[in-house]
Amino acid sequence: MNNNPYLPELATVQEIITETGNIRTLRVTLDNKQRMEQFDFRPGQVGQLSVFGTGESTFVINSPPTRKDYLQFSVMKTGEVTQRIHQLNTGDQIGLRAPLGNGFGFEDMKGHDILFVGGGIGMAPLRTLLLYMIDNRSDYGDITVIYGARSPKDLCFTYEFQEWRDGGINLILTVDAEFPGWKERVGFVPTVLSEVAPSAKNRIAITCGPPIMIKFVLFGLKELGYEDPQIITTLEKRMKCGIGICGRCNAGSKYVCLDGPVFSYDQIRSMGGEL
């Protein structure tokens, strides 16, 4: 990065994928070729995407560092900036400040079984780590993914489910209710979690999704014997600077933008402040 951490690098939208009614995926490359080649990041790190004239917002780089043809962001339309992002066309220039934040401690996960529990757009931060693990498959034991959404139409990344399965992932998909043609599970994510009941022994659970889902997933994981340090999640807070200066994203003395967004549950418990 340059020496002004507020100055975005220019990037160009190479490809746009419509995931669901309100989620779009952007594949972008930095305009500076050398920077793009050297660009390095950890799974779970984020980028501040700028549409100049509207503003900046935070999104996880959901492609893995092992696949660097482009950087991928999946954006749910919720407000001003995300709406503008949805109007972008391929070839448009945007700004990017990245990588920011801590990312997942994937080194410490080596040799463990892994459980991913994701809901809706919450699959985005999990995807980067999942693909990283597929690309380093022998470093990990069993990898189970429980991914759910309201309806089949609300699932992201459907076009690569087969690739995940072929990559040695035990992929369990669920939707909230029966839908014509749906052959996978039916039920809320936390319910499916207790049905599947992946053993807590030597396993790390990583969860991301709407707050209400997380709450019940946490409950379910506890029932299955998972301890706080075994449970990892990413926190979301309103952000501005993304670099630990503007003061916006604090929870107690931690800044989600700088110290996070990835935290284990024991860290969250000792953090203090409001979530």
Place this chain on the structure above:
Amino acid sequence: MAVKIFIATDRLDSVLEKLSTKIDLLIPASLKDDKSAPTGFVPFVPGTAPAFDRQTTTPLKKALLPQVETLLRFEYHKDPQGSPKSSVTVDDQRQVRPTLVFGARPCDVKALTTLDRVFSNGPYVDPYYVERRKNTLFATLVCRQNDAKCFCTSVGGGPADMEGSHLRIVPVDGGYVVEALSPEAQTLLENLADAPDSARDAQAGQIVEEALKRRVGELDTKGSPEAFRKRFDQTDYWFQMINQCLGCGVCTYVCPTCYCFTITDEVENLKGERLRSWDSCMFYHYTLEASGHNPRPTKLERYRNRVGHKFSYIPERYEGLLGCCGCGRCIRSCPVSIDIRQVVGHLKENTSE
């Protein structure tokens, strides 16, 4: 080389005028034409009467962190072939002019140690702040008189504390003794005025002695981070303390160590700017997320966060540094007389329980 000069009161304007040919000057002065109007730091123009007799209503922070500043400029360029594709150029060019703040209070200058830690000690460094900081000198006024709201000695400062200052101004009979505390300040004083006579020099010495000994405020902030954590969940307590709050945000606006900002884009046709502006954690929208979730939905959480930030979170994060300089402005300016010393005092009681 002059290290100490005497400026007679009736010569002050002409000396400042001379000084302002060497360096841009900011002085405390009335913000409107009327003498009883609120005061703040303004660029010196000959004839401006400095308000040295009382602490300014608004703090010094804007000298380093303007209320609104441009972070970058951008411009879109339409594709000449007429396709909807657009390209953009961005620049972050900026200029900083060397500036001397003449007549700040020790508390205001001390507050910069907090801002320094946040803006310049990493892991990310804020170039806008750092460049201004490097180009700004401080001539600080020894406080001969504090009011009942001042509590600088309670938080590690004091009415003669010269930490971070380049010149010391001592108000004496008939004028001011100004002493250079750093080499760059010595150059500024050259050919400005004569050295003080021995009587005035002695008087200045005495005033500094006296101010160094004076205790301003009785708070004890030791152990406040832990005490705050203990008190965090006592919602009844916090509600009682903040019940009256109107959420006006004045306390953060006048606070020399409150630095939280927002970033917004302004655009007209194809050109625009990204701006940063002061924001306030006392506002509901500050933490409101796109989903509708708000981690600090009521004034209780917001006030608790403000106290926590200054007396628990900043010290935890930055090696014991306090996020308060004791200037007392939040107490003076609060329309419903909320006094932060009260909760901070209670924290102490909490630790000794």
